[in-house]
Amino acid sequence: MINMQKSEANNTLNTLSGLSVSESIIISERMREFHQILCQLCEEMVRSDHNLDNMNKTHERTQSEPQKPYYKHKLKGLYKTALHDAKSEEEIVRKALEIIHDIRSVIKSRHRKSGHGFTKETAIRRGALMKMLQQNAATLPLFVPKSNDDITPPMCGAIPSEPNYVAKMGDLVAALVKGTDGDENWILAEVVHYNHNSNKYEIDDIDEEQKDRHILSRRRIIPLPLMRANPVTDLDALFPKDTLVLALYPQTTCFYRAIIQEPPKTAQEEYQVLFEDSSYNDGYSPPLSVPQRYVIICKESRKK
Template identity: 55%
Template sequence: MALVSADSRIAELLTELHQLIKQTQEERSRSEHNLVNIQKTHERMQTENKTAKIAGLYNDSEPPRKTMRRGVLMTLLQQSAMTLPLWIGKPGDKPPPLCGAIPASGDYVAKPGDKVAARVKAVDGDEQWILAEVVSYSHATNKYEVDDIDEEGKERHTLSRRRIIPLPQWKANPETDPEALFQKEQLVLALYPQTTCFYRALIHTPPQRPQDDYSVLFEDTSYADGYSPPLNVAQRYVVACKEPKKK
């Protein structure tokens, strides 16, 4: 009986492994397709850029070039989200820190080049969370140097650790590790679509499949209930909110 049970368990694990490999292949195929599309978009933008210059419509310092650059940035951010690897553990393994909603360990230091959510002071004095890239970290001062990811207003900021939230390094699989995802009505910071800023939001629906995004409700006072209609945000750009919920 024990031998039959072991054989059954092995068969189950092999079936699960086959499904995960199939999902991984689907993700890879989707990513390759998107990379081709990005390349085509980039080439088209370069062609349009050159054509406009030849026509004498604008020079390098004028707004249309910035618009082109921002379009490429938005596409790259979307591609970065789609190619975030899916964490696949052995049976019984728990998802590690920075997988889905699981935060970094207390002593974690983000590496140069890592993308993070960074709380900075805006021009008007208000504070906001932006998407930034780590330049360096000083153990002497416990402070990061980060660059704003947005080329249009690119600035370097020196920030304490409490003003930095590392982004996930793996997607959590809803089918095998649902506990590694934010749950419905949980308060988070999410990257607003087509921007480089994070805003407070409530989880409307967690991902149901590995390739799915979160559906979130952004705080928005222009709506009667104080929240926007549901918007999709990739796992890569949803992190725990460090601020208390507004009353």
């Protein structure tokens, strides 16, 4: 966990160039807090490790001397301490993730203002764009419930957005647009503006080669997930096998119909999907990996 947070911090530091003085001050303060929290987490982990060592030793004594109730009683106390330590570490990790989110928000806002995001004004090489999209998916926050009673929120994994949800400026969405040939395609786009009077979005195609801006109704927009689902705790928030979905085809910025072959088994794994492809005898491509970020519900029926 600490290594993951350090990696997050390093990635953030590499993107600080071009920030204003006020933005740099905000990030510096948040980074200072982040460092303090990491130190606090290290102290908690040392204390927790010491308790776990005592627990293992007490387990051994309980097995070697089962007639002595003292060790069983001591073991119960050690388990209570371990649970308390785990909750303390969880709270610290959540604080650290909140700081990372705040820092990213400042950087993202700055990038939108300066044209360094996914906007059409930025010249991004195809390889660099694909790498950015992959990183965007890999760093999508993971939903971690605080208790067994926590309900998986909308826009986590396969859970759709609420009917009245409006995507924010800078959010990535799937957009159904009409091409010059008259065909309609689902593309990856960035929200520029939403007009509440007309209920229409203004979006940019993130593909630099297209440089297109579109005005689309809400029914032509599907917001992408804002959090990843953990298969261990939120299996219901993942598309099950054989579900018809729209998935971003690897190394492209377009969504195509696909069938889920295998959902992720861990929080780090991606979906294995079969894209509809008439060039294959069975009508589907070999299995390809697609991150949770770019797999969304397809409301159309499966082709026969």
